[in-house]
């Protein structure tokens with residue numbers, strides 16, 4: 001589904017990430033951890049072809065990212081829902097419109113019933129007409145998750161989705177991601193929060209990856 005072979009990534013200077021190999025199987029659950037600045041966001045950006053590797057081989061859904069044209073990348077991205085670290089909402093659009101945005105971008109209209117159901121699933125039915133600045137941090141993160149699953153993607157990539165949330169709200173968000181995984185979605189979460197990882201491991205079988213010294217390591221069971 002996502003496969004890296006000896007991938008390196010550089011923003012121009014030396015390698016930020018080097019010699020990374022990984023196979024992400026359909027339906028798997030991964031955490032990605034590591035110190036601030038280690039390259040977690042960069043790694044996720046590779047996984048949705050926002051960035052291309054500077055060396056090595058990266059394939060998404062069996063296709064080499066280097067061989068893909070712009071249209072193919074756009075098609076592949078529809079299969080990958082991303083929860084960005086800063087949510088990236090359009091502040092002049094309602095929550096409902098923001099969540100439906102991936103469809104409008106693809107010139108499709110959201111089914112009102114499905115949209116309502118999705119907002120109810122993340123507990124935001126009442127806030128459908130609110131503007132993003134009127135939402136709490138937890139509401140914004142849940143809305144970002146709803147937007148990420150709007151296109152029924154196969155993979156969900158979440159970048160520090162609980163970064164600014166209290167423990168109770170973090171658990172709520174985690175339970176939504178676990179539910180998605182139980183529905184068969186592949187999930188990868190970048191996080192600093194080792195307690196969140198421990199909590200998740202009690203619920204799902206998750207692999208924990210750690211970026212350290214520019215390389216990708218499989219963390220031990222002692223987390």
Ligand SMILES: Nc1ncnc2c1ncn2[C@@H]1O[C@H](COP(=O)(O)OP(=O)(O)OP(=O)(O)O)[C@@H](O)[C@H]1O
Pocket residue numbers: 011016034035036037038039040041042043
């Ligand atoms: N577009 C860019 N151009 C140049 N350098 C960049 C760019 N994006 C990120 N970097 C640098 O790459 C390094 C890794 O950044 P990245 O955001 O991937 O790390 P991170 O592990 O997600 O950090 P954090 O946990 O603080 O979010 C940082 O030193 C950052 O400044």
